[in-house]
Amino acid sequence: MSGIATNRVGVRELRIGLLGCGMVGQAVVRALEASSGRLAEAGVGGKCVVALVRDPDRPRATSGVALTSDLETWHQHGVDVVVEALGGVEPARTLIARVLSSGIPVVTANKSLVAAHGLELQRLAAQRGTALYFEASVLAGVPCVNTLARRPLASGRGHWAGIVNGTSHFVSSQMAHGRGFEDALTEAVARGYAEPASDADISGRDAAEKLTILLHLAGHGDVTVDDFPRRGIGDLEPWHFALAGRLAGVLKPVVMADTAAGGGAWVGPAFVGQSHPFAQITGVTNILSVGRGEATVTFSGPGAGPDVTALTVLDDVVEAASGRAPCSLPSPEASVPVARHLRTPKAGAWFLAIDRVTSSAGELAEFLSGNHLPALALACEDQRFGVLTAPARHSTLRAAVEAIAASGVRATWWPVLEVPRG
Numbered sequence: 453m454s455g456i457a458t459n460r461v462g463v464r465e466l467r468i469g470l471l472g473c474g475m476v477g478q479a480v481v482r483a484l485e486a487s488s489g490r491l492a493e494a495g496v497g498g499k500c501v502v503a504l505v506r507d508p509d510r511p512r513a514t515s516g517v518a519l520t521s522d523l524e525t526w527h528q529h530g531v532d533v534v535v536e537a538l539g540g541v542e543p544a545r546t547l548i549a550r551v552l553s554s555g556i557p558v559v560t561a562n563k564s565l566v567a568a569h570g571l572e573l574q575r576l577a578a579q580r581g582t583a584l585y586f587e588a589s590v591l592a593g594v595p596c597v598n599t600l601a602r603r604p605l606a607s608g609r610g611h612w613a614g615i616v617n618g619t620s621h622f623v624s625s626q627m628a629h630g631r632g633f634e635d636a637l638t639e640a641v642a643r644g645y646a647e648p649a650s651d652a653d654i655s656g657r658d659a660a661e662k663l664t665i666l667l668h669l670a671g672h673g674d675v676t677v678d679d680f681p682r683r684g685i686g687d688l689e690p691w692h693f694a695l696a697g698r699l700a701g702v703l704k705p706v707v708m709a710d711t712a713a714g715g716g717a718w719v720g721p722a723f724v725g726q727s728h729p730f731a732q733i734t735g736v737t738n739i740l741s742v743g744r745g746e747a748t749v750t751f752s753g754p755g756a757g758p759d760v761t762a763l764t765v766l767d768d769v770v771e772a773a774s775g776r777a778p779c780s781l782p783s784p785e786a787s788v789p790v791a792r793h794l795r796t797p798k799a800g801a802w803f804l805a806i807d808r809v810t811s812s813a814g815e816l817a818e819f820l821s822g823n824h825l826p827a828l829a830l831a832c833e834d835q836r837f838g839v840l841t842a843p844a845r846h847s848t849l850r851a852a853v854e855a856i857a858a859s860g861v862r863a864t865w866w867p868v869l870e871v872p873r874g
């Protein structure tokens with residue numbers, strides 16, 4: 453970073469190169485202009501000089517930024533810092549590797565890339581005397597990654613729970629008020645919360661990528677996105693929410709992982725009782741808690757959108773310009789393996805939604821007891837039952853649900869989010 457020009461008042465004038473200039477890239481250009489005063493106070497100024505895009509002729513609000521689809525032209529602009537806002541794994545991985553290899557720091561908000569290749573790219577950066585910054589890849593609107601990464605005792609508390617995807621949280625919050633899935637998703641797209649291609653949000657993949665990065669930061673470099681049991685929100689129906697409500701709870705898209713006490717993980721909807729702190733969080737808001745009981749640390753704030761993401765990206769640009777080290781992902785030698793403990797949901801209470809039952813509540817409770825899954829509470833509406841069960845292992849739950857299915861009745865299950873206790 454020694455070649456960066458410094459102006460008369462000691463502000464380092466950065467030449468920033470963008471890889472990608474869509475929602476986030478354009479928000480970075482806007483925020484750089486709008487926040488120039490604050491950035492100057494931090495000793496950093498500069499402008500986005502060039503952006504690599506697929507279609508340079510597409511209209512976008514980026515006056516003064518050279519747009520090109522030609523990589524060699526992009527490289528010729530000579531930049532001090534690169535902001536990657538392409539999305540996806542390739543070509544982002546190859547392009548970032550080339551930039552890092554030439555000793556230039558990279559800032560990214562790309563969780564797919566960091567979850568799959570963050571460790572290898574950070575190693576490459578260290579070898580070349582530069583760095584990869586990725587605070588905006590997880591809960592971009594709630595900058596907690598650096599805090600956790602620099603606090604090994606906080607991030608080592610082992611019990612992770614969060615609502616980390618704003619789109620699926622908005623959709624499920626709407627469904628809790630009686631709206632259908634498609635209707636709620638259409639509104640999320642119209643409000644700009646969800647992209648038209650929102651498969652990664654709906655399937656839970658986006659949330660699983662964020663959980664992977666958090667566990668890497670906690671020192672568990674062996675974890676991959678596919679290690680977690682995962683279910684999307686696409687099969688939720690309004691009656692599931694109605695029955696959850698009758699049992700004093702709501703269904704919310706969560707991530708959970710326990711690396712300390714017996715293992716277990718889940719990415720997908722969970723029953724959240726009204727007494728749980730997460731029950732009060734609605735809309736696109738994100739929340740993340742680490743630890744248990746009185747030792748729980750909680751972060752909460754706006755779900756990511758391009759504008760909040762751009763601010764976190766620019767904070768990372770300041771970090772890069774200041775030469776501060778990014779949070780580091782563990783080397784394979786230092787990694788503490790936990791992946792094999794995360795491949796099944798943790799034992800606990802379960803919420804069952806059972807459709808078109810002809811038996812009575814008493815008969816259903818007796819059936820569940822006979823299958824080692826006692827019901828603690830039941831609610832019934834239009835021949836549909838919601839059941840909160842006693843704590844049981846996942847294998848016991850599966851066996852009971854298979855027994856229900858064998859009797860010709862459709863049953864769906866979700867875990868109950870454990871209430872943190874002191």
Ligand SMILES: NC(=O)c1ccc[n+]([C@@H]2O[C@H](COP(=O)([O-])OP(=O)(O)OC[C@H]3O[C@@H](n4cnc5c(N)ncnc54)[C@H](OP(=O)(O)O)[C@@H]3O)[C@@H](O)[C@H]2O)c1
Binds near residue numbers: 471475
């Ligand atoms: N959107 C958000 O609110 C948000 C929040 C947090 C994190 N993120 C992350 O930020 C990243 C960018 O998201 P986004 O919403 O800005 O995506 P986007 O709107 O789809 O923008 C992607 C940009 O990359 C360019 N691009 C894609 N593939 C390319 C290729 N092969 N060669 C050259 N250019 C290519 C596109 O060019 P064209 O414009 O010419 O098509 C576009 O400018 C993603 O990793 C996303 O997960 C997004």
